[in-house]
Amino acid sequence: MSFLNDRLSIELPLIQAGMAGGITTPQLVAAAAEEGALGTIGAGYMGASQLKDDIQRVKQLTDKPFAVNLFAVNLESFSNEIGRMQQFLNGFRSKLEIGHGTDFVKVNDYLHEKVHVVLEEDIRVVSTAFGVLSSFLIQRLKENDVTLIGMATILDEARQLEDAGYDAVVAQGYEAGGHRGTFDINRYPDGSNIGLHVLAQELMDHLTIPVIAAGGIHNKKQVDAFLEMGADAVQVGTKFLVAKEAGTNAAYRRALMKADTGSTKITKVFSGRPARAIRNQFVREVEGSEIAPLPFPIQNQMTKDIRGAGKEFAIADMQSLWAGQGVGAIHEEESAADIIASLVGSNASGAAIESGDDNGLSNGSGR
Template identity: 65%
Template sequence: MNSFLEKVNVEIPIIQAGMAGGITTPELVAAVANKGALGTIGAGYMSGDALRNQIKQVKELTDKPIAVNLFAVSLDASSTNLGDMQRVLDNFRRELGIEQGGEAVKVHDYLEEKVEVLIDEEIAVVSTAFGVLSSDLIELLKNNHVKLIGMATNLDEAMQLEQAGYDVVVAQGYGAGGHRGTFDVAEYPDGSDIGLFVLVQSLVENISVPVIAAGGIHTSDQTAALLKMGASGVQLGTRFLVAKEAGTNKSYREALLQAKTEDTVVTKVFSGRPARAIINRFVGEVESSGIDLLTFPIQNELTKDIRAAGKQLGAADFQSLWAGQGVGAIKKEETVEEIIDDLVGDGGDFVD
């Protein structure tokens, strides 16, 4: 049996990516789980109470295993050195009719609180991005029979995850949408940029835990090829963004369905960390301003009100339109069941 399937107790080797920011609705996560794949709650920015509430809603819709995705880094941060960036962002705020930016910002972290919730709620699988959890948290989760999945963008990161005790590693190729999982953005300012097939081959040959492929995947032919290479499964985000069960707003959906393959770029303007998004006016104007971006999560906190207003007003030019390089091939909304059926194709070696 596929060792990944055995470890996480699912039937189909597909992971729905843990996309933070309200995309992974209980309906989306439960539909993926009920279909036999691994649904994931994107909890990176959630408080402990918000996460507990979401888990309970998912449990009302499915009794199958689910995963929760966390950031492995602390979000605790504050800054008063905002002037230049706030002046740039205030131009957007005036246009959107929202309050001007403040002189200080503080971000709270809820990681340890969320881990306690995961244990209380008996979540079976936890995935992480941006690094490796502390040894104390890993031990706590392992002692409560939690399987750990970590995202890696190069072999060194994958080996760190394996050595720390992670059970599965996701190989995130350069074409993936949303944030690059790269651990050290000082060393790799734009994120480690290895293509998916080269990365999968490198990991399969050099680590012993199951490897999951992620980044631009949207067809059954791709999944079959990656499994033939030795991957134990695939993880998808962009295609699930247009699932009927997803929390993607209308203007974002329309941007995804209209985008061409060449319309995405890796940018730090929204959050301070490199992430792949559909190019829009916000990306172009902030990048061309010449003002230094602030670090994550300060930049993310500063742009939050603009992105929220863009969502509320249906203005895609002011939103973070995360998308992978496969977006150009996605031309219609589908249910989760239709998406997974299409990815599995006629079965073959895809499903054990």
């Protein structure tokens, strides 16, 4: 428990995954922290001002430590070679009665500004996905005693993180929901297909830094098994999607609770990166069109308005219903405290934090 106590300052070997797109509300992050787990703000698609606001709101709800999750890559992109896909997506927009897409897409990047906010707000744990932060940013964070956790789906990625100075690695198995942290999707077009059990053991056998297990974990027996194997902690995402404090919209929640173990698949149709989602009409029709999704984050930006309308109009078939393979075990909404108690046991002093009406939902990608 020394890594948990000394570096993360948490009581339970559990991390609430930093799911981007408005899911990890300040209420959810604070509730997880109050129970002794590591709550995480999913800041991948946020601007710096929104991140600062969310951090300050969490601090108003708890004095416990929490983390911020960032994308390690530069998201800045521009493309005007989007005509065929945009024309196809306009069919969905017509049915939703929203405006058609433009003939170009521009995506801004706020990574350096968000790192500045992290340092300004004295956040002591940062996790990253999709690669390794630049040596410049790693140095800035390390100079301020920030603990760095990186996501890895193969041993080579984990070694890159360790060599760069990261303090721990999350072993993300094939079972995980949403986007996994695969570095090179040209080499692994559907992401790495290594299951968590094998991946976690391989990383523990070859790394000198702590390993955190993630992917399809939804009950205490699994948590106990990975801790017994030697993992320092587990990271859980999908089960927190139905937390009462989460920003998950009602249609998405219903789809999660209706899904079974075979309901998910790896798809690029929403974002241009492989991600595990519940099959729905959007997945079936875009994949059936045989029009290749644009690269991430262009495709993600192009589908943002459609996904946003799906949320606003409560149409699950038009949303990115990110979910791990353990989704079939989810049958009801629970408080974050009850979810944590079911996984690892609850901090006896943890008090439930009520979720307000303003849950910070954005039009970005959910999970």
